[in-house]
Amino acid sequence: MLDHYQDSGEFLDLLSVDAWRALRAPVRQALTGARADAPAVDLGAGSGRGVQILAESVPGCDIIAVEPSPVQRAALHARIVDDPDLASRTSVVAATAEQVDLPETIGAALAINMIGHLSVADRRMLWQRLAIRLRAGTPLVVNLQPPSEAVAVGEAEFTTVRVGRLRYRGSGSAQPAGPGQVTWRMRYQVLDDEDQPVREVSAEYPWQVMSQAELLDELSAAGFTTEVGQLGIVRAVRA
Template identity: 60%
Template sequence: MKGDRMTETTSDAYYRSGEFLDVLSLDAWEHLGGPVRAALQGAPRELPIADLGAGSGLGVLVAARALPGAEIVAVEPSIVQRAALLARVGTDRELRQCVTVVAADAQTAELPERLGAALAINMIGHLAPDARRALWHRLADRLAAGAPLVVNAQPPAEAVTVPESEFAAVRVGRHTYRGSGSAEPVSDGEVAWHMRYQITDDQGRTVRDLRVTYRWHVVSVAALSDELAEAGFTVTAGPLDVLRAVR
């Protein structure tokens, strides 16, 4: 039996900010849900779905509703995100029957030999270009004929400066959770995101104020489509830069 390393949390990009991510992602997934569901249509339900970088499980919910009864392998390396993911799955009897949570990253996770679909939503910026291309080839070997790989490209498409802006604000009880961020180039293909997470009370007073920085590999829709085509996929672009790739 493999034991968890004590240093796991130090390499977790979301160790400090993870508690904010689910609630601040709800609105984004309200918009993403439709394009992702549409891209999953036609997936063979008798084969498992891999959700790579499943986060807190918002994409798992979309996949489970799009393909009722299908087995889902939810892969998530962040211990904080995985805790939220398992809590979401654990409170739903149907999800408990079909979702397996795997503590690994997309490159090294043990995946079923054949897949009926794969999701890689809001996560590819964590992968350097070579790792990204290797992942597309790995998935191409496992996806059944016609089974979709659903992936999205997130801005910025190039390594440019992004001014500070608020991306979400959600009221929970007497508190409002806010997320904002800015980015600056650190190389030709990478930016550093400087994120700020705040909690304010019903009087507007700051309860918590957290700042974190993480690196992100940028990629355009065109470049991502080219990578997928090189791996043997036929790519269709949908709303919100959600791509459906099939072989």
């Protein structure tokens, strides 16, 4: 399995602090209706910031955290293992969303900041697999990341985080790479007190793009009714 995060995974949790600070309330809101009598699933769980929100939002539910990247799983385990509640409820599964053996019934599903990793066919298949498993009234929570079509995106800084004397800066640019696809080129710089580079890592990965209207159409075709919350967080419930 190709790990697009092999080199960059080191930085992702650090650089997602601000993003998750903003996502927290809309994701919690979108999880309304989640049930604890079936496992919750976090697809592409990364370092587990979504797992934490699932655990807070759905007390007592079992959580299946699906994550294909070994580097990301290391961060995920580190987040879980020192928290007795998370450690007792969360099972980490080394798989992709398209390959994972999903439970027969699901009480909530998260797919945050990850859906562009799936091909169109795999994504549509995933909606169907989730639609037949999510219990009535329970949510699939999903978001998109820009761009919404296959266009170039100029180099831009996403965020900078200070840890000790060092600052970690994440930036990136994208280039069209065929119909419905871009290639993101990410740059992670470690800078010292005087803004001098200490280290730099770059990584590239393909990303399937789509507009929110296309996403809502696909979810509707798979039998979901949808609502769009803050920051474009989509809450989809089986119709």
